[in-house]
Amino acid sequence: MSAFSDFPFPEHFPVFLPNALLLDYLRRYTEHFGLREHIRFGSTVVSIRKHPDFATTGQWNVVTEAGGKQTSHVFDAVMVCSGNFSEPSLPLQCFPGIEGFRGQYFHSRQYKHPDVFQGKRVLVVGMGNSGVDIAVEASRVAAKVMISTTRGAWLLSRVFEHGYPWDMILNTRLMSLIKTNLPGPLSWWLLNYKVNQWFNHANYGLQPENSWLVREPVLNDDLPSYILTGRITIKPGVKEFKDNSVVFHNCPEEEPIDIVVFCTGYTVSFPFLEESIVRVENKHASLYKYVFPPQLQKPTLAVLGLIKPLGAIMPVAEMQARWVSRVFKGLCQLPPQAVMEKEVNEKKENQIQWFGLTFDEVLKTEWLVYLDTLASFIGAKPSVLGLLCTDPRLALTIFFGPCSPYQYRLGGPGRWQGARQAILTQWDRVLKPTRTRVPAGSSSSFLSLLTVVGLLLLLAAVVFGFL
Secondary structure, three states, rough: OEEOOOOOOOOOOOOOOOOOHHHHHHHHHHOOOHHHHOOOOEEEEEEEEEEEOHHHHOEEEEEEEEEEEEEEEEOOEEEEEOOOOOEEEEOOOHHHHHHHOOOOOEEEEOOOHHHHHOOOOEEEEEEOOHHHHHHHHHHHOEEEEEEOOOOOOOOEOOOOHHEEHHHHHHOHHHHHHHHHOOOOOHHHHHHHHHHHHOHHHHHOOOOOOOOOOEEEEEEEOOOHHHHHHOOEEEEEOEEHHHHOEEOOOOOOEEOOEEEEEOOOOOEEOOOOOOOOOOOOOOEOOOOOOOOOOOOOOOOOEEEEEOEEEOOOOOHHHHHHHHHHHHHHHOOOOOOHHHHHHHHHHHHHHHHHHHHHOOOOHHHOOOOHHHHHHHHHHHHHOOOHHHHHOOOHHHHHHHHHHHHHHHHOOOOOOOOOOOOHHHHHHHHHHOOOOOOOOOOOOOOOOHHHHHHHHHHHHHHHHHHHHHH
């Protein structure tokens, strides 16, 4: 689900890649498509400014620095791909007493290895993916680990129903149809029910305060068992720090600590751009479809990856790039400025209602809906109804199965001949790295396959009969 749409993971790769294998995959991709010669490593972008005749050409003056030497360039178009993890947010003013704390504290971005926690009493402030991962690693060597969270969080295991990967079960067109068409209260009730099937979040101190708001789920397989075994303790928000301790809200006793890790997220920043290029208001960049500054005379600058989809980021960034490149070439047109600005403002208001507004919540969006929207702009969105007439097996797999990125290479620009086969064999690639031992006498999967296909056909008849 995290692969690029025309380059599946090697068959022997696991479903969820550790950092070394992800780097290996990116290197394979770069080599396969001959990209290495077009990449300049060790270069810093100092500034990006409009060319004097920008209104006519849309060009940009770009200054880079390498080896202490600055060089000026003129580019016809620019993609800003710095993402949303470039500038750490460390709001120390929100934590009374931190200036007198005698222990060590740092932002999660500075974390490299758990050895720093050896034998220490550790407090992790914040409960995103980074915070929980750091707490789990720290608990294996630290004397004590606590996680402080004000809002709580939904926790998902990578190992989902029947042992399958979570995103291949949840990110399907059928599930998206249900989530986007059910009444809000019913949809949230189903969400709460689903995540609490693994364990009751309230019993573990994790239940989000406003459970009706959509929060980015935390992916971690270890936290519940580590809470059960006492390795990690969940605490409420920090009230104040003392010399060598911390006091939490609604907890009168002080907790001694040695190290504080602030997992307080990141801020949106473009230090190489003029403020008028990308408007950042209340820590949010005003971008049409999270990509284009709506006020530019020429759409020759785009921001990629500044989004937090409820799914894999790589297919989203790739789809953004495919759309942007066609806009740059003049093959896709953007709406008028007024239309784009209106949508940007409405999107912010809707995100406040659905997601709850914090410094990064506006960046979150429904993964499949967003991919389909951009794909429709370039003519790459698959037609399930059309395929049902010409290729029923593929249509059913696309609708009921995982929305793997290969779906967006079945047609349109950049069509890939291997897309159909990649979709139909996606479960084989998921299971091959795990089926390293086959018990003797295991039953054939043929009958199971017939059962599954039969159920899918029956469900398809019902669904499409009432659509």
